[in-house]
Amino acid sequence: MTDTNLISIDAMGGDRGPAAVLDGIALAHAANPALRFLVHGRQAEVAPLIAARGLSDICSLRHAEAVVTMNDKPSQVMRHGSDTSMWSAVDAVRNREAAVAVSCGNTGALMAVSMLRLRKLPGVNRPAIASLWPSFNPGGWNVMLDMGADVRADAHDLLTYGIMGAAYAHYALGLETPRVGLLNVGTEEHKGTAELRLAHELMTGAQARGGFAFVGFVEGNDLPAERVDVIVTDGFTGNVALKTGEGTAKMASRLMKEALTSTWLAKLGALLAMSALKRLKDKIDPRRANGGVFLGLNGTVVKSHGGADATGIAAAIDLAARLARSGFLERMAARVASAAPAGQDAPSEEASNESAK
Amino acid sequence: MTDTNLISIDAMGGDRGPAAVLDGIALAHAANPALRFLVHGRQAEVAPLIAARGLSDICSLRHAEAVVTMNDKPSQVMRHGSDTSMWSAVDAVRNREAAVAVSCGNTGALMAVSMLRLRKLPGVNRPAIASLWPSFNPGGWNVMLDMGADVRADAHDLLTYGIMGAAYAHYALGLETPRVGLLNVGTEEHKGTAELRLAHELMTGAQARGGFAFVGFVEGNDLPAERVDVIVTDGFTGNVALKTGEGTAKMASRLMKEALTSTWLAKLGALLAMSALKRLKDKIDPRRANGGVFLGLNGTVVKSHGGADATGIAAAIDLAARLARSGFLERMAARVASAAPAGQDAPSEEASNESAK
Incomplete structure (x- = not known):
């Protein structure tokens, strides 16, 4: 069963770099000591930041070589982004290791990767x-x-x-x-x-x-x-x-x-x-x-503002943690499915392309 | 030739009634004594307001029996509104008595009447x-x-x-x-x-x-x-x-x-x-x-906020007067016509209906 206290977090791709993300983790953890984190990013860059903040007990680091930048096109990231920290953070939700992923990265790319890896909920045409x-x-x-x-x-x-x-x-x-x-x-x-x-x-x-x-x-x-x-x-x-x-x-x-x-x-x-x-x-x-919050996928993804500082990132983590604990995804999925007209749940190629903003 | 110091103004239809419009006229005239006004509205209601403010020398009153309310549908006003003060105010621009009309009334109705009476400029599909x-x-x-x-x-x-x-x-x-x-x-x-x-x-x-x-x-x-x-x-x-x-x-x-x-x-x-x-x-x-300002018609119409007080109405009149004096309509019309692709100037029934918001 998915651990609802484990948050998957993309340490890279924000305007202020991984240090701000780790500062946000430290703040969120101070407010809610039950939380633990699966941190995705470059080992050489992120490991020292975790150690310096004494967060080694609550953070597992998962190495990802590449970083999605704010200028990368969503379609490019969908095709060639499997080695990025963003992809890795979303895949932890796909694999049911974590209930929610958090990223400060490129919105269009995050939505594209989330749609590709998590897929749309039955009954949802556009997330x-x-x-x-x-x-x-x-x-x-x-x-x-x-x-x-x-x-x-x-x-x-x-x-x-x-x-x-x-x-x-x-x-x-x-x-x-x-x-x-x-x-x-x-x-x-x-x-x-x-x-x-x-x-x-x-x-x-x-x-x-x-x-x-x-x-x-x-x-x-x-x-x-x-x-x-x-x-x-x-x-x-x-x-x-x-x-x-x-x-x-x-x-x-x-x-x-x-x-x-x-x-x-x-x-x-x-x-x-x-x-x-x-x-x-x-x-x-x-x-x-x-x-x-990205709604309409088989999993929850929280997009933090690209320029968020530690306070902002802690707020995004707190939101992610509340959503993970609430079991809201399952209830929302049931309601959407019950209200969907017939034929609305087929994945649509056109819709996938359009999301790439 | 049209008198560019003469403003056609709908005295009715604003949330604060004709007294606010006449107060606005008094303010605008104090700031710009060359201005004169063609005032459209119910004789019995508006004439005493003009007299009480000592504006008889600068205001000609044109009686209109009916008033467009904020709840009237544009399509209704287009069909049955020829006896309204709004229609009368726009018609003074159509007849080249005044260069600009001002109204505080229902926006959708004012646009519908303006399109119907003034018609679109060549090259304009949607005003x-x-x-x-x-x-x-x-x-x-x-x-x-x-x-x-x-x-x-x-x-x-x-x-x-x-x-x-x-x-x-x-x-x-x-x-x-x-x-x-x-x-x-x-x-x-x-x-x-x-x-x-x-x-x-x-x-x-x-x-x-x-x-x-x-x-x-x-x-x-x-x-x-x-x-x-x-x-x-x-x-x-x-x-x-x-x-x-x-x-x-x-x-x-x-x-x-x-x-x-x-x-x-x-x-x-x-x-x-x-x-x-x-x-x-x-x-x-x-x-x-x-x-x-309504742009794209054979004449200029200024829509004041429905809730405007005397200060707001005076500002709308001042804008109308500046536009009347500038001759901007002719220059704008020439530029639009020169940039229009072939076939864009035919009046379109669909576009006329759509404007009725």
């Missing part, structure tokens, strides 16, 4: 990447998917995203019956494309057996809203929305910083308000929500 | 709505289109959006050769849909005669960036991005307010920093950029 989005809900987060696994999604894919996103929100956010919304340019039923109107119909009918409550169409300004827990969209729109939100938040933070250093009085004011501003900064720290 | 987006560029704004005129756009539409957006940025932001970017999920040339890759090719080839410099693909986090002036996307993605940015900015502002009132020390700090924070608030005041 998706789910992320957490800061919200005014009591828990502070909404789930949004697809964030960019595939630039397209048809109505059945969107229904599947709703079911998978609801299962993820159930286990990651502890919500009994997550409320699912479909992203559109208006909330009236006649808005948007024919595909979205069909998805609306399918999701209305699938609520009960899909384990969610369907709230209908939502708009971009509902992403942080209290009226929804899971926002479903295609990977093109999701990716643009994610980066637009990040860009806007960064702009707001930069303008605020400029304002609070613009005069002596403002600087003094900022000094007095410092601890309140620090609490706000911690609350919205994007590192706390680090980790896009 | 677009262009908005200003706060940016780190010296002028403080980028142009983005389409913000929701049509949920779809093919590669030729995207090229046309680039040309129209560049002409708009030239006149509205005073940029000699605007830099145009195409919104995608990555900046590498192999990213995104086949349609986007074709648009990339078309835009690369059309830069010189289109009056812009093409910077290639841009991502959601580039929307406020300094590397681009005009961001081109389809109306579905543009609308989601716009509302996502608004939602994120509102969330940031609400969290900041909570933080600065959370303790006595924070409140005192906020008091000291107040004038700097006030300047920031003015700088990013969304009312300053009020006004989506």
